[in-house]
Amino acid sequence: MSDIASLEGAGRFCQCPQIAIKALEIKGFKPLDKAYRKADAKxxxxxxxPNGSKLWFYNFRVDGKEKRLGLGAWPDMGLADARTAHGAARQVVQAGHRRAPDCGYPTSRIAGTA
Structure with a gap:
């Protein structure tokens, strides 16, 4: 019996693995009529x-409510920096803090926080 069949038989859903963003791909992401997201991991x-800006965010849940933390704007914050800030923020969330973590990077460049 295949692994997928055994998962389906157990009442679980098979999750497709996420493919992480590569640093060279980011330049190639072109603006469209609507904003869109390119997932990295976790x-x-x-x-x-649509205006061409590229912003890093971290989605997480606290008490069942979805939260979103702005980490910074690309290219000011590169992929490695975004992953570092994400890791620090993720540890704060996993420690049980109820408020959005402070990623330690200035967020004044993110729309609506200036």
Whole structure:
């Protein structure tokens, strides 16, 4: 019996593995009519907006409610920096803190926080 069949038989869903963003791919993400997201891993994603800005965010849940933390703007914050900030924020969330963690990077460049 295949692994997928055994998972389906157990009432579980098979999850497809996420493919992480590569640093060279980010330049190639072009703006569209609507904002779109490119997932990296474990809640980290890059949002590409119609005006061409590319912003890093971390999605997580606290008490069943979805939260979103802005980490910074690309290219000011590269992929490695975003992953570092994401890891630090993720540890704060996993420690049980109820508020959005402070990633330690200035967020004044993110729309709506200036």
């Amino acid at each position: 809640g980290l994603y890059l949002e590409v907006r």
